[in-house]
Amino acid sequence: MKTLKIADGIHMLTLNVEEILFEGMWELANGVTINSYIVQGDKTAIIDGVIGWDGVPETFYKGLEEIGVDPQKIDYLIVNHMEPDHSGWISNFRKVKDDFTIICTEKAAKMVTSFYNEDKIKIVKEGDTLDLGKGKVLSFHPVPNVHWPDTMYTYERSTKTLFSCDMFGSFGMMGDHCFDDELTPEEVDFFESEGMRYYSNVMITFTPSVKKAIEKAKNLEVNTIAPSHGPVYRKNPQKIIDDYIRFARYAEGTGKNEVTILWGSMYGMTAKAIEHAESILKREGVKYNKLQMPLESESEMVATVFRSAGIIIAAPTYEYKLFPPVAAALNELGRKRITGKVAFRFGSYGWSGGAEKELKEIVERNKMNWDFIESVEFEGAPKEEHLAKVEAGVLELIKRMRDKVVE
Numbered sequence: 001m002k003t004l005k006i007a008d009g010i011h012m013l014t015l016n017v018e019e020i021l022f023e024g025m026w027e028l029a030n031g032v033t034i035n036s037y038i039v040q041g042d043k044t045a046i047i048d049g050v051i052g053w054d055g056v057p058e059t060f061y062k063g064l065e066e067i068g069v070d071p072q073k074i075d076y077l078i079v080n081h082m083e084p085d086h087s088g089w090i091s092n093f094r095k096v097k098d099d100f101t102i103i104c105t106e107k108a109a110k111m112v113t114s115f116y117n118e119d120k121i122k123i124v125k126e127g128d129t130l131d132l133g134k135g136k137v138l139s140f141h142p143v144p145n146v147h148w149p150d151t152m153y154t155y156e157r158s159t160k161t162l163f164s165c166d167m168f169g170s171f172g173m174m175g176d177h178c179f180d181d182e183l184t185p186e187e188v189d190f191f192e193s194e195g196m197r198y199y200s201n202v203m204i205t206f207t208p209s210v211k212k213a214i215e216k217a218k219n220l221e222v223n224t225i226a227p228s229h230g231p232v233y234r235k236n237p238q239k240i241i242d243d244y245i246r247f248a249r250y251a252e253g254t255g256k257n258e259v260t261i262l263w264g265s266m267y268g269m270t271a272k273a274i275e276h277a278e279s280i281l282k283r284e285g286v287k288y289n290k291l292q293m294p295l296e297s298e299s300e301m302v303a304t305v306f307r308s309a310g311i312i313i314a315a316p317t318y319e320y321k322l323f324p325p326v327a328a329a330l331n332e333l334g335r336k337r338i339t340g341k342v343a344f345r346f347g348s349y350g351w352s353g354g355a356e357k358e359l360k361e362i363v364e365r366n367k368m369n370w371d372f373i374e375s376v377e378f379e380g381a382p383k384e385e386h387l388a389k390v391e392a393g394v395l396e397l398i399k400r401m402r403d404k405v406v407e
C-alpha cells in the first residue's frame with residue numbers, strides 16, 4: 001500500500017493487486033491497482049476503499065496512519081460504486097469504528113444493505129453537496145451503468161478533482177510513478193494498453209453509458225482525474241478523456257491499424273491457410289496478432305480483438321459446427337457487444353461443413369453487425385484455388401478496414 005499527496009488535504013492510497021481473477025474470471029497479465037482517496041476538512045471522508053481480503057484492511061489502516069489519519073476520525077465513507085473491489089472492507093471498518101456514515105446513490109444503498117447489512121446510509125442525488133469544512137466541498141454526480149447501475153462521480157470543488165471510480169481507470173500495477181506527469185513514454189504506452197484491456201474486459205458492455213459519463217465529465221471543470229484503478233491525471237486529464245472517447249469507438253467497430261487472427265486448427269489443415277494469410281499481411285506491411293484458441297486467455301483475446309480494425313477468423317468445422325474454442329471466443333465478443341468489425345473467415349472441413357452456419361448464428365444472435373467478407377471453406381487441405389481466394393479475402397479485408405482505423 002502506497003500513500004501519495006494529491007493536494008493539501010487530499011491523499012491517495014494505492015494497492016497493487018496481482019494473481020487474482022478480476023471479477024472471478026479475468027486473468028490479469030499485469031495486475032491492477034485499487035486506489036482509495038482521503039479528503040480532509042474539519043471532517044474526513046474516504047472515497048472508495050479496498051478489496052476485502054484477509055489482511056488487506058489492516059494494510060489500509062497502516063496507510064491511513066502514514067498520512068496521519070486516525071480511522072476513528074473518519075466521518076464519511078463515500079461509496080462511488082458498490083462493487084466489492086472498492087467496498088469489500090466495509091464490514092471490517094464497521095468493527096473498527098461504528099459511527100461513520102456511508103454516502104452513495106439510491107441503487108448503491110440497496111446493495112450496501114444486501115451485501116453488508118449496512119443501514120447508516122445517506123443517499124445522494126445529482127448535484128448534492130457535502131461541506132467538509134476548510135474549503136473542501138464535495139459534490140456528487142451519478143453515472144449509472146459505469147460499470148454497475150449504482151456508480152457516481154465525486155467532485156472536489158476547491159481543487160477541481162474528479163474522483164471517477166471505474167471510469168477513466170486502467171488495469172496494470174503502478175511502480176514508483178502514479179501521476180501522468182511522472183510516467184515514462186514506456187509507462188504511458190503500458191497504461192494505454194492496459195486501459196484497453198480494462199475497457200474491453202470490464203467496461204465495454206456499458207459503452208452507451210460510458211459515453212454519457214464522458215459528457216458529464218466534460219461539463220465539470222476538471223483539473224485532476226483520480227480514478228480507482230490506474231494513474232492519476234493531473235497534468236493532462238484530457239488525455240484519458242480522449243482515450244476513453246477512442247475506446248468507445250473501438251467498441252463500435254473502429255480500431256488500430258492491425259489485424260487479429262483468431263484461430264484454431266485440429267490437424268493443421270486450416271493452419272496451412274493461416275500461413276498463407278500471414279504471408280499476405282507481411283507482404284502488404286499490415287501489423288497482425290495471432291490468437292490461438294483455446295490457448296489464449298480470455299482477457300487477452302477480448303482486448304486484442306477490441307483494439308483491432310480487422311479480424312480474421314480461421315477455424316474449421318467440428319462436429320457440424322464451428323470449432324468450439326473459436327465459437328466460444330466469438331460468443332464472448334458478442335456478449336461484450338463488440339460490434340461493427342470488418343472480418344473474414346476461412347477454414348477446413350472433413351466430411352461436411354457447418355462452421356459457417358454457426359458463425360452466422362452467433363453473429364446474428366448477438367447483433368454484432370460485423371462486416372463479413374465472403375468466407376472460404378475447403379475440404380481437407382487447402383488447394384491453390386483456395387489459397388488464391390484466401391489472398392483475395394485478406395486483400396479485401398485490408399481495403400475495407402482502412403475506413404475503420406482510429407489511432
Ligand code: FEO
Nearest residue numbers: 083085147148166
Ligand atoms: Fe472497480 Fe466495477 O469495480
